[in-house]
Amino acid sequence: MEIVSDIWVNWFEGEENSYNVCEFYEWRKHDFIELLDQTPLIRVEKPLLNYIENNLQDLPQELLKDVRNRSVICKNNQREIIEYCFIATDGERCIVADTLGYTIPVRKSRLIPRQESLILQKAEKLETASYPLPDAAIRKKEYHMLSLDPKWMIGLTRKERQLKQLLFMALDQLHASKNVEEMRYWYTEWYPTRYLQSRTLRFEEAWQGLVEGMIPGWSAKHSDLCERMVKGQAYFEKLWELEKGSKVN
Numbered sequence: 107m108e109i110v111s112d113i114w115v116n117w118f119e120g121e122e123n124s125y126n127v128c129e130f131y132e133w134r135k136h137d138f139i140e141l142l143d144q145t146p147l148i149r150v151e152k153p154l155l156n157y158i159e160n161n162l163q164d165l166p167q168e169l170l171k172d173v174r175n176r177s178v179i180c181k182n183n184q185r186e187i188i189e190y191c192f193i194a195t196d197g198e199r200c201i202v203a204d205t206l207g208y209t210i211p212v213r214k215s216r217l218i219p220r221q222e223s224l225i226l227q228k229a230e231k232l233e234t235a236s237y238p239l240p241d242a243a244i245r246k247k248e249y250h251m252l253s254l255d256p257k258w259m260i261g262l263t264r265k266e267r268q269l270k271q272l273l274f275m276a277l278d279q280l281h282a283s284k285n286v287e288e289m290r291y292w293y294t295e296w297y298p299t300r301y302l303q304s305r306t307l308r309f310e311e312a313w314q315g316l317v318e319g320m321i322p323g324w325s326a327k328h329s330d331l332c333e334r335m336v337k338g339q340a341y342f343e344k345l346w347e348l349e350k351g352s353k354v355n
Contacts, residue, residue, distance in 0.1 A: 107146050107147065107148045107172060107173075107232070107235070108146070108147045108228060108232060109144050109145070109146055109147070109176065110144065110145060110146075110147050110193065110224075110225065110228070111143060111144045112141060112142070112143065113141070113142040113144075113145055113193070113202065113217070113221060114139065114140075114141055114142075114217070114218050114221065115139065115140050115141075115142060115202050115215035115217075116128070116130075116133050116137045116138065116139045116215050116216065117137075117138045117139075117140065117204070117213040117214070117215050118213065118214055118215065119138075119212060119213045120162065120212065121162075121214060122160065122161055122162045122253060123160055123253060123254070123256065124159035124160050124201075124256070125256050125259045125267060126267070127159065127201065127214045127215065127216060128216065128264050129216050130216060130217070130218050130219055132263070132264040140179060141179070141180075142177060142178070142179050142188075142191070142202075143178040143179055143180050143185065144176075144177060144178045145176070145177040145178075145188075145191055145192060145193055145202070146172070146173045146176040146177065146191075146192045146193070147192070147193045147195065147225060147228060147229070147232070148169070148172065148173065148192055148193070148194055148195075148232075148235050149194075149195055149196070149197060149229050149232040149233065149234045149235060150169075150194050150195070150196060150234065150235055150237065151196065151234060151236065151237075151239075152196045152198075153239055153243055154166075154194070154237060154239060154243065155194055155195070155196040155199070155201065156243070157239070157240065157242070157243035158194055158201060158203055158211050158214075159201055159214070160247060161210075161211075161242060161243070161247070162210050162211065162212070163210055163240065163242045164209045164210055164240060164242075165190075165203075165205070165209055165210065165211060165240075166237040166238055166239075166240065167209075168237050168238070169192075169235070169237045170190050170205070170209060172235070173190055173191070173192040174189060174190060175187050175188075175189060176191075176192075177190075177191035177192065177204075188204060189205070189207050190204065190205040190207065190208075190209075191203065191204040191205070193217075193225060195225060195226065195229045197226065197229045197230065197234075198226070200217060200222060200225050200226065200229075201214055201215070201216065202214065202215040202216075202217065203215075251274050251275075251277060251278040251281075251317075252271075252274070252275060252278060254270070254271060254274060258270070258321055258322075261323065262323070262324050265349055265350075266324040268345075268349045269324070269328070269329060269332055269346075269349055269350075270324055270328065272332060272336065272342060272345050272346060272349070273320065273328060273331070273332040273335065274320075275342065276332065276335040276336050276339075276342060277316065277317060277320070277335075279339075280292065280313075280335070281313055284309065286308070286309040286312070289309055289312045289313055289316070290304045290305065290307060290312050292312075292316060292331070292335070293307065293312040293315055293316050295331060295334075296316055296319050296320070296327075296331060297315070297319065332346070333346060
């Protein structure tokens with residue numbers, strides 16, 4: 107382990123999938139960006155780094171013990187200790203995590219390119235710390251409508267990923283309604299040439315067809331349907347407006 111200084115972070119809070127912890131080129135002006143005066147750098151095994159990036163579950167107690175109270179941030183000209191904050195790397199990539207005093211990586215950040223390069227250089231001289239892998243890291247992670255499989259996000263910009271998640275949140279709510287006529291309506295909106303077929307589809311059949319059609323990529327068609335599906339739902343509409351109004355992808 108090594109203590110490094112002056113690390114810029116852009117905190118993404120409550121994210122369990124690494125694709126939502128955005129790289130530097132996707133940072134936005136209104137993001138929560140801070141400067142850490144110092145923070146510990148640890149080199150870990152690849153499975154543990156994957157676990158930190160892609161889960162919101164308990165970190166190894168040994169890791170938490172090693173990094174406890176070693177991070178410092180200056181606020182209002184006063185130095186504040188951060189209980190559990192650290193940079194983890196496997197020698198190929200890295201991530202910053204802060205538990206906010208809990209035992210899970212509540213906040214995560216990427217690094218700016220210059221600092222990432224320096225961290226990877228330092229990692230070459232560090233020994234890999236061997237922490238016991240949590241049981242959750244051994245089990246295959248399950249993805250679902252509210253936690254989309256990373257392969258569904260390949261090639262998408264930050265804005266497209268956010269809107270796609272919003273679309274699938276709306277789809278999940280549509281599924282909960284159990285309204286077969288509404289489901290058939292949206293199925294026909296996605297497949298306009300299948301109107302007659304849609305009239306005979308059962309609820310789950312229409313649902314599966316709709317989801318399978320929307321899984322690949324992101325397009326103007328996705329965007330149009332998303333905007334229409336969230337209309338009239340205050341929370342979803344707010345998310346739509348915030349994302350569509352952002353200036354950077």
